[in-house]
Amino acid sequence: MKKILFVCLGNICRSPMAEFILKDLAAKAGKSADFFIASAAVSREEEGNPVYPPARRELAAHGISCAGKTARQITRQDCRDFDYIYYMDSSNGRRLRSMFPGETKFQPLLSRDVADPWYTGDFETAYRDIAEGCQRILEELG
Ligand code: 4NP
Numbered sequence: 001m002k003k004i005l006f007v008c009l010g011n012i013c014r015s016p017m018a019e020f021i022l023k024d025l026a027a028k029a030g031k032s033a034d035f036f037i038a039s040a041a042v043s044r045e046e047e048g049n050p051v052y053p054p055a056r057r058e059l060a061a062h063g064i065s066c067a068g069k070t071a072r073q074i075t076r077q078d079c080r081d082f083d084y085i086y087y088m089d090s091s092n093g094r095r096l097r098s099m100f101p102g103e104t105k106f107q108p109l110l111s112r113d114v115a116d117p118w119y120t121g122d123f124e125t126a127y128r129d130i131a132e133g134c135q136r137i138l139e140e141l142g
Helices: 014-028 053-061 076-081 090-099 123-141
Strands: 002-008 035-041 084-087 106-108
Touching: 002 014, 002 090, 002 123, 014 035, 014 053, 014 123, 053 123, 084 090, 084 123, 090 106
Parallel strands: 002 035, 002 084, 084 106
Antiparallel strands: none
């Protein structure tokens, strides 16, 4: 069982998209039982809020539900519990390293930043980038 946590700034756009895209890819590959997948934020800005509607609609357009997900901040326990912690952009990475100095599990989802659709409004590009990263994770860890 590989435990994977996705992290972004607010946990209402990119990281929940990654959580549910990878869950979908794993299910389609018949590998759901091999993974535990979740997502969290570096900030407390959106604590308790559901996935942002445009992100939810983008997932739905690809046949993916994110029902029931609410935002939460990453904890020290997450750093112990999860095997792989993927962040969406370099500023998330800096913030994680300052919150949990010395933790070695943090890595970027892609070698480039996943632009924040909260600011760009471009949920399609976010979806495409995140799906690319999730596909790679499945190939590497699956
Ligand atoms: P996310 O997008 O990090 O992809 O979930 C954001 C959502 C909310 C905020 C920032 C980014 N916010 O500042 O509230």
